[in-house]
Amino acid sequence: MDKKLSILVSNDDGIFSDGIGALIRELQTIADVTVVAPETQQSAVGHAITVHRPLRVREVQKDGKFFGFAVDGTPADCVKLAIRHLMPVKPDLVVSGINHGSNTAISVIYSGTVSAATEGTILGIPSFAVSLTSFESNVDYSYAAKFSRTFALQVIERGLPNGTMLNVNIPPLSEKEIQGIVITRQGKSVWNDEFEARRDPGNRQYFWLKGELVELDEEEDIDQRAILNNKISVTPIQFDLTDYKMIEQLKGWKIGK
């Protein structure tokens, strides 16, 4: 290619996370990388955008060099601000990640990582989200980052249809332990979450959310199942939430009559 590729990177774990660092190091070998990421951890923010207060942007240095822009907002804010304002020319690709922890099944709708890539797609840029499916504190992002580099080139070359993004989940394994790549569907698994009530030193009650994903899917082509089989999962995602099957049924309701 004549012109150097341009890639926008964001995430939801924050600009100082290890996952975004590993991703950027790999992508810099193939493209100019612009980093616009949240100042702080933004997990489970869903597709939140900030509308009731303005956003602040801070230039972040790492190892004595300019590293990227930290935004005091959500992942979707970061991508919107990058493409609408900070970048003089639209990037060829948006990559969000590498998230620390999986984004499969119903978690897709809670995911800040997915939402950054969603925002890229809404703004007309091919985009993917990438997550390492381990919640352990000490994880190795190196293979996930290497895969992301190869995949980035493939997505740029192939392009994506308008309104479609890709949600990639990678098991925390070495290249030779990975058992393959599966094109998957979003699973139906949900969280069995509950709240743990505690009392603060002043005896006032507060509630911690806790829970785990309940596996409801057995099929091999489900995102969460691929991960359990030590495979990389790639799910194409779109944002028309209309339940088309339900439309005819609703027409029979004679609503308001």
Next chain:
Amino acid sequence: MDKKLSILVSNDDGIFSDGIGALIRELQTIADVTVVAPETQQSAVGHAITVHRPLRVREVQKDGKFFGFAVDGTPADCVKLAIRHLMPVKPDLVVSGINHGSNTAISVIYSGTVSAATEGTILGIPSFAVSLTSFESNVDYSYAAKFSRTFALQVIERGLPNGTMLNVNIPPLSEKEIQGIVITRQGKSVWNDEFEARRDPGNRQYFWLKGELVELDEEEDIDQRAILNNKISVTPIQFDLTDYKMIEQLKGWKIGK
């Protein structure tokens, strides 16, 4: 019916908003209403949930009587906390609203109002979101509230399939000005948003998001189009975001090879 109906009400404009007040007054004529809503305005929070800090709950009085529970979290937090913890028995229905402003087209994925109903659906309760499609400061919620009461009875009687919720948008008109009810699809319209850069008194820059929805849909059965035609829009919504058409195409990519 023998047993009195139980309805959970939440919203994203906050527990003190006029829209939730009007909705509750109407629903109390048909059911026991439990109110669990955000302490503060939560517009555009998407399907955010709070995982990095605990939640606080405060009992709110209105006119000298217990009114409901205010939560220092998002709409999805409110519904999750209500169903998983605060309510001894699951409600028959979750209603989120009445939102001040429309939730159509791409705004569905940014909407806190929709996310409260989504969370009800995820937890297995029939749920709908209702929005009054006016951003004027002084709006009349009375017809929207009255419609919501009739519709609530209909949704409880008919039931909804697992994983499907209903997104209702109502024009800010009187009953006789409303031109009918349309079962709609989510529109493709997007925001032409941009950021306005300003400087604070200390000369530091900050960015305000602004923009408007660009109408891209002409068909009569699109949510946003129904509103422009002075009709009530009812869109069935589901949360499997998989782009099924894209799956076969991706299989041909030979990813990672």
